[in-house]
Amino acid sequence: MKTRLTESFSIAHPIVSAPMAFAAGGRLAAAVSHAGGLGLIGGGYGNADWLEAEFAAAGNARVGCGFIAWKLADNPSVLDAVLDHAPAALFLSFGDPAPYAPRIHAASVPLIVQVTTLGDAQRAADAGARMIVAQGSEAGGHGERRGTITLVPEVADWLARHAPEVLLLAAGGIADGRGLAAALMLGADGVLMGSRLWASAEAQVSAAMTGAAIAATGDETIRSTVMDAARGLRWPERYTARVLKNPVTERWHDDPDALRADPAARADWAEGWAGGDPARANTFVGEATGLIHDRPPVADLMHRIVIEAEAALRRAPGWV
Amino acid sequence: MKTRLTESFSIAHPIVSAPMAFAAGGRLAAAVSHAGGLGLIGGGYGNADWLEAEFAAAGNARVGCGFIAWKLADNPSVLDAVLDHAPAALFLSFGDPAPYAPRIHAASVPLIVQVTTLGDAQRAADAGARMIVAQGSEAGGHGERRGTITLVPEVADWLARHAPEVLLLAAGGIADGRGLAAALMLGADGVLMGSRLWASAEAQVSAAMTGAAIAATGDETIRSTVMDAARGLRWPERYTARVLKNPVTERWHDDPDALRADPAARADWAEGWAGGDPARANTFVGEATGLIHDRPPVADLMHRIVIEAEAALRRAPGWV
Numbered sequence: 001m002k003t004r005l006t007e008s009f010s011i012a013h014p015i016v017s018a019p020m021a022f023a024a025g026g027r028l029a030a031a032v033s034h035a036g037g038l039g040l041i042g043g044g045y046g047n048a049d050w051l052e053a054e055f056a057a058a059g060n061a062r063v064g065c066g067f068i069a070w071k072l073a074d075n076p077s078v079l080d081a082v083l084d085h086a087p088a089a090l091f092l093s094f095g096d097p098a099p100y101a102p103r104i105h106a107a108s109v110p111l112i113v114q115v116t117t118l119g120d121a122q123r124a125a126d127a128g129a130r131m132i133v134a135q136g137s138e139a140g141g142h143g144e145r146r147g148t149i150t151l152v153p154e155v156a157d158w159l160a161r162h163a164p165e166v167l168l169l170a171a172g173g174i175a176d177g178r179g180l181a182a183a184l185m186l187g188a189d190g191v192l193m194g195s196r197l198w199a200s201a202e203a204q205v206s207a208a209m210t211g212a213a214i215a216a217t218g219d220e221t222i223r224s225t226v227m228d229a230a231r232g233l234r235w236p237e238r239y240t241a242r243v244l245k246n247p248v249t250e251r252w253h254d255d256p257d258a259l260r261a262d263p264a265a266r267a268d269w270a271e272g273w274a275g276g277d278p279a280r281a282n283t284f285v286g287e288a289t290g291l292i293h294d295r296p297p298v299a300d301l302m303h304r305i306v307i308e309a310e311a312a313l314r315r316a317p318g319w320v
Numbered sequence: 321m322k323t324r325l326t327e328s329f330s331i332a333h334p335i336v337s338a339p340m341a342f343a344a345g346g347r348l349a350a351a352v353s354h355a356g357g358l359g360l361i362g363g364g365y366g367n368a369d370w371l372e373a374e375f376a377a378a379g380n381a382r383v384g385c386g387f388i389a390w391k392l393a394d395n396p397s398v399l400d401a402v403l404d405h406a407p408a409a410l411f412l413s414f415g416d417p418a419p420y421a422p423r424i425h426a427a428s429v430p431l432i433v434q435v436t437t438l439g440d441a442q443r444a445a446d447a448g449a450r451m452i453v454a455q456g457s458e459a460g461g462h463g464e465r466r467g468t469i470t471l472v473p474e475v476a477d478w479l480a481r482h483a484p485e486v487l488l489l490a491a492g493g494i495a496d497g498r499g500l501a502a503a504l505m506l507g508a509d510g511v512l513m514g515s516r517l518w519a520s521a522e523a524q525v526s527a528a529m530t531g532a533a534i535a536a537t538g539d540e541t542i543r544s545t546v547m548d549a550a551r552g553l554r555w556p557e558r559y560t561a562r563v564l565k566n567p568v569t570e571r572w573h574d575d576p577d578a579l580r581a582d583p584a585a586r587a588d589w590a591e592g593w594a595g596g597d598p599a600r601a602n603t604f605v606g607e608a609t610g611l612i613h614d615r616p617p618v619a620d621l622m623h624r625i626v627i628e629a630e631a632a633l634r635r636a637p638g639w640v
Contacts, residue, residue: 001639045400075551116609117539118335138456138467144443147458149502150493150538150607157611173470182469182502185632218470290438312505314415316636319321319504 001306005131005167005190009088009110012036012304014190015180016112016133016169017197019043019066019091020141020284026057028202031298033061033088036306040091043067045233055085064088064112068142069095070236076100083107093135094142094239101127102287114171114192116144116239121155125163125304132159133192136172137223140195140286142241148172149186156187175288177308184313195286201297206276209283210295216244218290224249227282229256230269243282244289248272321626325451325487325510329408329430332356333626334510335500336432336453336489337517339386339411340461340604341365346377346384348522351618353381356626360411363387366398375405384408384432386469388462389415390556396420399548403427413455414462421447423601434491434512436464436559445483452479453512456492457543460515460606462561468492469506476507494606496503497628504633515606521617526596529603530615536564538610544569549576563602564570564609568592 005014015031015037021044029039041054044063051065065082069092072079078099083090090104093114101162113124114133124132134155136148152170159166161186169191170183183191197203199210203225223240226249243249247270252259259265272280296304325334335357337349341364361374371385385402389412392399399420405409406429406475410424413434424431425448433444434453444452454475456468472490479486490503490513503511517523519530535564543560546569563569568589572579592600605612616624 005640092395118537119539136467136469138470145543146538147456147607148466148469149456149494149499150458150495150610153496153498154538154610173467175470176473178473178506181505181636185505185636186498186503217438218474219439219467221375223465287467290470290474310640313636313640316505316633319323320630320633 001179002068003189005169005183008167009038011038012125013302014184015302015305016040016190016192018171018192018194019064020075020085020194020198021068022277023044023198023205023284025204026054026059028062028197028200028204028298029054029063030058030061031200031202032197033063034300035103035299035302037302038064038088039065040064040089043082045071046075048078048081051078051082055082062088064091066091066093069093069097070162071095072100074160075207079103083109089131093133093205095131095236096128096159097124115155116151116316118158122162125159125166128168131167131169133169133171134253134271137242138173138287139171140198140221140242140288141284142235142239143172143223144238144240148174152183153212159313173286173288175291175304177312179288179309180248180309181312195288196292196301197298199292199295200286200301201295208238208276209278212244212278212283214295216289218287220245221285221287221289222249222253224253225256226252227284228282230266231310232266241282241284242286244278246279246282248267248280248282276278321630323415323504323509324543325489328487329358331358333622334504335625336360336512338491338512338514338516339363339384341388341512343518343523343525343604345381346383347372348618349383349518350378350381351520351522352517352622353383355619355622355637357622358384360384360409363398363402365391366395368395368398368401371398371402375402379511382408384411386411386413389413389417389420391415399423403429409451410429411443413453416555417444417447417449430452435475436466436561438471438474438478441478442482444542445479449486451489453489453491454508455512457562458493458607459491459603460518460541460562460608462555463492463543464558464560468494471505472508474531493606493608495611497625497630497632498626499608500527500629501632512620515608516612516621517618519612519615520621521615528596529598532564532598532603533605533609534613534615536598536609538607541605541607541609542569542573542577544573545576546579547604549579550586550601552580552586561602561604562596562606563604566599566602568600568602608636611626
């Protein structure tokens with residue numbers, strides 16, 4: 001396929017993998033890049049040792065890395081360590097990219113900024129983002145309220161007027177070729193895929209959590225803060241995380257502060273998380289879980305998505 | 321344009337207008353049908369006199385009518401009155417269509433059911449819906465949580481396996497030709513448009529509320545229950561309504577019960593509503609408000625949307 005994204009990054013398919021904390025290690029990122037997309041390691045909360053190991057696991061694949069911007073303030077040196085790897089891109093989400101943008105630009109590394117509102121997209125462009133990811137509420141994991149189908153064209157319109165050179169990706173709810181084709185129609189240059197790649201052979205996700213997601217429909221997710229309460233994380237209030245509903249959300253969703261104040265419940269969550277138990281911890285997956293029915297290798301998955309998107313795009317003039 | 325919807329209903333464009341309570345009178349519905357779509361009168365809460373007047377206003381245009389299903393139980397005779405007009409379709413949303421489906425089938429009127437979850441889509445098909453509208457959370461007015469970009473393909477997959485003859489429309493966040501083209505890619509046979517037609521010359525909406533929507537970005541809406549608290553309406557808990565943020569949502573969003581118990585505040589809201597005041601009552605519009613910049617006549621609007629969609633669809637093979 002051929003879009004501004006594939007040309008700008010010299011990749012075969014307009015698909016970037018979401019830098020999912022914990023799930024997106026070097027093996028997943030490398031598999032995505034080898035399959036013709038752009039793979040990103042999930043730097044997440046910024047554990048330097050984990051990142052070194054995952055860059056090693058990616059081998060000689062051309063991969064990028066993502067961080068949670070508000071958390072990077074606690075350990076800014078990890079950004080320098082990653083920039084030393086000359087990543088294919090540096091991806092920041094959930095917070096102000098401005099404090100880190102100069103170092104990323106100075107390293108000549110393309111800056112990708114994920115946003116959840118039009119206002120943040122404008123700030124990302126001001127910070128010199130080469131690519132903006134407009135993430136809708138459908139996405140798994142952390143995010144906000146706006147839906148993909150309105151956020152993408154609204155950001156596209158703003159960029160067309162104010163920063164036409166900035167690339168735009170759609171994220172949130174895109175898990176197959178139909179979603180990729182729809183994203184291009186909405187004005188995106190490509191897509192960022194999370195949940196669909198999270199349920200792949202190369203992702204660092206337990207078989208039980210993957211199985212729970214495969215079994216679920218898209219009706220069975222919820223945006224909540226219970227997982228952050230359980231982990232003692234102080235995420236900015238505007239962000240919640242989409243997970244599968246389970247006994248944890250059932251019990252604590254309406255009162256996360258009580259979970260925060262309950263050491264035994266938190267310890268149980270941590271044990272469930274370590275064991276990959278979808279009943280005792282949270283399965284981070286988006287509404288696209290209803291479109292996910294298997295856990296194939298990334299190469300097969302990417303091939304399937306591209307074939308489906310190409311067929312939809314070729315068929316499109318038939319509706320006129 | 322040519323889809324299963326245009327062929328099944330013998331219309332020129334795959335666009336149905338949302339039966340928006342209060343806003344969608346006979347004039348709007350007729351304008352949509354005359355412009356090549358399928359127009360629906362917003363029967364809403366079921367005021368019989370208003371409906372008679374609006375069917376008269378629609379003249380000889382072929383229009384349908386929509387009702388809020390849970391509210392129809394209070395006044396089921398209004399359904400018979402509307403069926404006597406031989407509407408082009410009868411549209412039910414927000415509640416169980418099963419109690420009303422037999423009478424609609426007996427009148428040989430096509431039943432359209434709007435749903436907000438996969439589970440409700442399955443029940444709508446069981447009730448004999450000829451068309452299902454999958455409405456995402458982006459929509460203005462009442463709705464639920466799921467996003468358009470995942471709900472549409474998931475319902476499409478289910479229908480393909482279990483009820484392939486049922487048509488599918490996408491609703492929520494679609495306000496231009498890009499959205500229409502994207503909806504077709506996702507597996508819909510057409511779209512239901514609300515907000516975009518709400519901001520048209522023929523809609524029964526105050527100039528001040530339309531102006532507020534035109535000025536707003538998509539970041540400035542919220543799903544809330546304040547408007548139902550103000551009106552004393554007992555909507556089922558799962559449904560909230562998307563409106564523009566304003567002093568009313570700012571003051572009462574976190575405590576709608578206090579508004580319910582405050583006669584003076586409710587009277588002020590009612591006065592604001594009667595006067596079409598976007599600061600004292602609520603402006604019912606979706607996230608697509610950020611894509612809406614004018615208030616044209618419906619004929620111009622429909623023409624513009626179709627031209628844009630056709631261009632996007634013709635261009636699509638160029639991405640392969």
